[in-house]
Amino acid sequence: MKDLAYSTIDSYHQAKQLARKNPEPFWAEIAKNFQWHKPWDKVLEYDFHAPEVKWFLGGKLNITENCLDRHLKTQPDQTAIIFEPNDPSEAAEHITYKELHSRVCRAANMLKANGAKKGDRICIYMPMTPELAIAVLACARIGAIHSVVFAGFSATALAARINDAACTMLLTADGSYRGPKITPLKAIADEALTQCPTIKNCIVFKRTGQEVEWNSIDLWWHEELEKVSDSCPAEIMDSEDPLFILYTSGSTGKPKGMVHSCGGYMVYTAYSFQNVFQYQKGDVYWCTADIGWITGHSYIVYGPLAVGATTVMFEGVPSYPDYGRFWEVCAKHKVNQFYTAPTAIRALEKHPTSLVEKHDLSSLKVLGSVGEPINAEAWHWYDKHVGKHNCPIADTWWQTETGGILISSLAGVTPQKPTYATLPMPGIQAVLLDNDGNELEGEAEGILAIKHPWPSIARTIWGDHERYKKVYFSAYPGYYFPGDGALRDADGNYRITGRVDDVVIVSGHNLGTAPIENALNEHTNVVESAVVGFPHDIKGNALHAFVIPNKSVDDAEKLTNELRDLVAKTIGPIAKPDRIQVVSGLPKTRSGKIMRRILRKLAAGEYDNLGDISTLLNPEVVEEIKQNS
Ligand code: 7RM
Numbered sequence: 001m002k003d004l005a006y007s008t009i010d011s012y013h014q015a016k017q018l019a020r021k022n023p024e025p026f027w028a029e030i031a032k033n034f035q036w037h038k039p040w041d042k043v044l045e046y047d048f049h050a051p052e053v054k055w056f057l058g059g060k061l062n063i064t065e066n067c068l069d070r071h072l073k074t075q076p077d078q079t080a081i082i083f084e085p086n087d088p089s090e091a092a093e094h095i096t097y098k099e100l101h102s103r104v105c106r107a108a109n110m111l112k113a114n115g116a117k118k119g120d121r122i123c124i125y126m127p128m129t130p131e132l133a134i135a136v137l138a139c140a141r142i143g144a145i146h147s148v149v150f151a152g153f154s155a156t157a158l159a160a161r162i163n164d165a166a167c168t169m170l171l172t173a174d175g176s177y178r179g180p181k182i183t184p185l186k187a188i189a190d191e192a193l194t195q196c197p198t199i200k201n202c203i204v205f206k207r208t209g210q211e212v213e214w215n216s217i218d219l220w221w222h223e224e225l226e227k228v229s230d231s232c233p234a235e236i237m238d239s240e241d242p243l244f245i246l247y248t249s250g251s252t253g254k255p256k257g258m259v260h261s262c263g264g265y266m267v268y269t270a271y272s273f274q275n276v277f278q279y280q281k282g283d284v285y286w287c288t289a290d291i292g293w294i295t296g297h298s299y300i301v302y303g304p305l306a307v308g309a310t311t312v313m314f315e316g317v318p319s320y321p322d323y324g325r326f327w328e329v330c331a332k333h334k335v336n337q338f339y340t341a342p343t344a345i346r347a348l349e350k351h352p353t354s355l356v357e358k359h360d361l362s363s364l365k366v367l368g369s370v371g372e373p374i375n376a377e378a379w380h381w382y383d384k385h386v387g388k389h390n391c392p393i394a395d396t397w398w399q400t401e402t403g404g405i406l407i408s409s410l411a412g413v414t415p416q417k418p419t420y421a422t423l424p425m426p427g428i429q430a431v432l433l434d435n436d437g438n439e440l441e442g443e444a445e446g447i448l449a450i451k452h453p454w455p456s457i458a459r460t461i462w463g464d465h466e467r468y469k470k471v472y473f474s475a476y477p478g479y480y481f482p483g484d485g486a487l488r489d490a491d492g493n494y495r496i497t498g499r500v501d502d503v504v505i506v507s508g509h510n511l512g513t514a515p516i517e518n519a520l521n522e523h524t525n526v527v528e529s530a531v532v533g534f535p536h537d538i539k540g541n542a543l544h545a546f547v548i549p550n551k552s553v554d555d556a557e558k559l560t561n562e563l564r565d566l567v568a569k570t571i572g573p574i575a576k577p578d579r580i581q582v583v584s585g586l587p588k589t590r591s592g593k594i595m596r597r598i599l600r601k602l603a604a605g606e607y608d609n610l611g612d613i614s615t616l617l618n619p620e621v622v623e624e625i626k627q628n629s
Helices: 009-021 025-031 063-075 098-112 130-142 155-164 187-191 220-226 262-277 294-306 326-335 342-349 378-388 464-473 513-521 556-570 596-605 621-626
Strands: 042-047 052-057 079-085 093-096 121-125 145-148 169-173 176-178 181-183 201-205 218-222 242-249 256-262 284-287 309-315 339-342 366-370 393-396 430-433 446-451 482-490 493-498 503-506 509-512 526-536 542-549 579-582
Touching: 009 025, 025 262, 052 393, 063 098, 063 262, 063 294, 079 098, 079 326, 079 446, 093 098, 093 393, 098 130, 098 145, 098 220, 121 130, 121 155, 121 187, 130 145, 130 294, 130 309, 130 430, 130 526, 155 430, 169 187, 187 201, 218 220, 218 294, 242 262, 242 294, 242 309, 242 446, 256 262, 262 294, 262 366, 262 393, 284 294, 284 326, 294 309, 294 503, 309 326, 326 339, 342 378, 342 493, 366 378, 378 393, 464 526, 493 513, 503 526, 513 526, 513 542, 526 596, 542 556, 542 596, 556 579, 596 621
Parallel strands: 079 309, 121 145, 121 169, 145 242, 169 201, 201 218, 284 309, 284 339, 339 366, 366 393, 542 579
Antiparallel strands: 042 052, 079 093, 176 181, 242 256, 430 446, 446 482, 482 493, 503 509, 526 542
16 A cells, blocks of 8 residues: 555655646556456546536446455455454454454345345444444445444434435344443334334344344344355445445434445545555554544545554443543554544543553554544643654544545644644645635635545435535535635645534624634633524624533633623624523534534524434533523
8 A cells, every 4th residue: 555655745745746737647546556346447527517526437346355355465364453342341352354354244145145235225323343344344345335323323313314315224233332321222223113114124233232122124143144154255336336325414404415436435535544644554543433423434444444454443432431541542452543533632631631641652653633623722732641742643624525534734744733634635626715706825714615526525415416516516616615614824734714604694794603712712711612693683693602611610700701802802892792601511413513503593592493402412411501591
């Protein structure tokens, strides 16, 4: 995989230049690092107005041959997956490439034996055990389209996703361990399946051993595996055949099933993994995400395995059995690259640093961040206490829709800048636009957009190409519009400022909520904040700020006055929130994103109309916010 990586700043600049001038030969060179049954006839065909994007047209491949089979020749005994269970007293599992290959093939045969075939949609609702990665790869092996639903989602959310894609099979488990809790996955799945007529089989992996109810369509995973062999030729796929669907929340309640295709996704996840993390053979890499999210798909499973890396899968949570668990696991497995989310860092930052210091983190070489802007305080805490000022931090900006990292430093190769995702990867043409869609030059603040396709852009929304067009390609014709705002410094570094759909018009002034939040966060007693608009008789809209304090607040009025002054000073009096509410938490998705849709309803007092809050990480804060508003 050497040819994928730029490990010097010169080779990085060269790549960037080549990619800008001649994107197609650039990507073709990268794609040659993979194993194709038949090479592509054409590198790229696209029209952002249609919209339509196709990469490596006519190419034939199977992504699992690239993630598994080809490593058997060079490194069969290399560890592919290190599984770290929820309970630290349970032994970790080390799975070699040879063993993973065998287990994936056997699972693939299990799917086939139960009627699954190329093009079928298979829903996966499983805990973070190796079988989840195996299930994903087994689907890819036979050309079935996997749709992983995070195993913290409710029965209603699961059923909606199964039905949207008309899945014919469900892979689940009896239960899941997460921290001190056991989630009864099978019982939740049973409830969902009462509303899912397309499901023909439900294969249940035994994890917790708890009692489960048994229905006529249910099969035990371990029993089914025994009936089949571990030899399963890979289905030969077209580059553009769908590999998976992954749902992401939209601005309406209905989730969007983003569709990724085989060839481009493989090329881009491997390329970006290798370059951002500067993985070297034998390194141990750990991404703390769940495979239920895109980060887990791209940077626990496909990207790392495609380059033959050792990837850690962690079943637990950062707080169990104590807030030192991440660091204990880093020390235990001698992790070299560690990739997590700012929300986790902020949670850990509140606890004594002795929980970090007591673990030997000397193996760490590279740190990564993903999911939301990393605030300065969290960045410096991560740098100091985890990285010991000795590990570059890659702040990686990307989305479910982009499939892979688009803006990030390359660890140790390109310069980092706290709170900045920094530069677009070679091959990524990022621009800033003003509200009218004009490109801004140099130092500027505006709307982030991407001008040219990259191989892992989502090709459509499952069953709703019109919505795909409307959401991503209509606001600024000719560009991919991710929905984020950004500012750019004189060196071209990007700082993502937040979602631009969070714009509130107060007395006729367009106010982005992100800069107001940034101002509030400057206060020493504010950990995190969220600002939303609510209807106001005179102003049209007014602002409601939710703030989480660092330490308990004795004098709430003093704090809110200071905060109003701070906003007035930083942005202007017009941006001063009408209401500032001190809260202990903000409603968040499981991946740590603030659910503004819910905050807007709370601010407007529409308590009966909150929608499904069961998918939240912390539904209890909703009640608290109602009580003290
Ligand atoms: C990977 C992932 C996508 C949204 C995106 C941004 C925000 C993600 C960063 C970030 C600032 C980052 N996929 N976001 N990474 N904002 N800096 N490094 O998170 O589909 O779940 O979310 O997340 O708003 O549009 S996602």
